[in-house]
Amino acid sequence: MWQKTFAFIVIPLVLVSVFFGIYSAGSDHFAALFTDYELDINLWQVFCLFVLGFFIAFNYWNYAVEKLIYKNNHFLDNEFQKDSRIPKATYSFLDLSAERMSGVISFVLLNILLIFFIITYNYEQFYETVKTPVQLSEETHERVNAVIISIIMAILVIMFYFKSGFNFDPKAGLLKILAKIWIFLNAILVMSAAVKNYEYIVNYAFTYKRLGVFAFLLLSMIGLALTFIKIQKKKRNIFLVNTMVWYFYGTILVCSSFNWGGFITSQNMKRKDFAVNYHLTSVNFSEKALLKYADEKNDQKLKKTLQTKVKKETSKTFLSKIIYYQTIQ
Known part of the structure; x- marks a missing residue:
């Protein structure tokens, strides 16, 4: 009974709660379902502490890094080894059928939650009254941030369920379908944010940040596409990391070779409100x-x-x- 409670209730409720918080940050109507709810985290301090900790740890353990990399290099392979393709439970306290049902319940609830969020998100973006440029700018960036965080969390959840031999479970067909539906719904969310950002540019001209939003949304869409490939082709989780690093690096190279300042100037000069x-x-x-x-x-x-x-x-x-x-x- 404890195992079923953990698999069928605790895990789905934790996932739903996390995504409820993310979606509430990107939609006022969605957030209105709660009162006095606030996620107070200073991301800049967390990042600085992470960099400082990594720097100290790397220098302290520097003499052992090279051997450690060679020893664990096989963990970076994109494909599963033959001996790891046997479906088995991830945890000793949770059998395979319970883990599979936990994923089905979680993805059903997350799909329903995401559909509701997409409706409220698009209503706020395209049907509410026109606001001032400052308010529109703040809300656009907040919503885009919520979308990007949502995509990252969605990929992490899929990586949590589709790992090791669980990819080769013959009874996980329904779970794979639900995961793919969730990927498709997240892609709709990304496209909605891109359309709103384009509308924002049409109304208030080009800026570096507004072009940067397109870059982040493009990377989010690539991440979703690679996640779909990971499920379809039964790749390891490290496949997403290995591939996304190259796409991120390629995006930086492409963006650094283009004169965005000249492009912004030439496009904005065509406007009547050229600043x-x-x-x-x-x-x-x-x-x-x-x-x-x-x-x-x-x-x-x-x-x-x-x-x-x-x-x-x-x-x-x-x-x-x-x-x-x-x-x-």
Whole structure:
């Protein structure tokens, strides 16, 4: 009885509670189901402590790192070994059938919860009254953060259930279908956030953060697609880590090779509400494009400011004082 209670009630309730908290952070109507609920965590302090702890631990155990990596390198394989493809329970106190039923109940409840959240999320985004730009900006970023955290948690939950020989359980067909439905619903959530961000850009122009939102949502969608492949192809959990690292690295390479400041300037110049001062102070703008804009608008003040800036930039030398000037004969 204790085993069934833990598998059928405790685990599903814990998962539902966690996702209830995430969804409440991204939807006011959804959060209205609770009163006086707040998750007070300083993520910056947690990150700094994590980096500091990792730095100290790595330097303290540095002499043993190399041997440890070689010894455990086989754990980074994407494919299961033949001897690990036998379905077996993860924990000694929970048999395979109970663990399987726990996953079915959890995914049924999470699918229902996510459907309700998608409805409230889209209602708030597309059907509520128009708000001020500041309010819309804050709410958009809060909701996108909630979506990204939700996707990460969804992938972790799937990794929790689809591990080791459990992937080869012949009776886990229903669990796999429910997991794939959950992945599909999370993809709908990502697309809803992307549409809202695009609408936000159409109404209030391009910025670095709004373009960054698209990058994070794209990575979230890639993560969901890889999770689907992991279930379909029966890959190990480390497959997600190995593959996502390369996609994240590739995204950074692609983004670093593109002049986003020039793109933002050229696109926003087409708007009637083009904010010149914002682009002069907060964007790595294109001087050539702004000079053309100043000529078209006959803005002598802007033209003079740009010419002064260009003159200062062209007068700078690339030669090193220490290497060149002080050693020349």
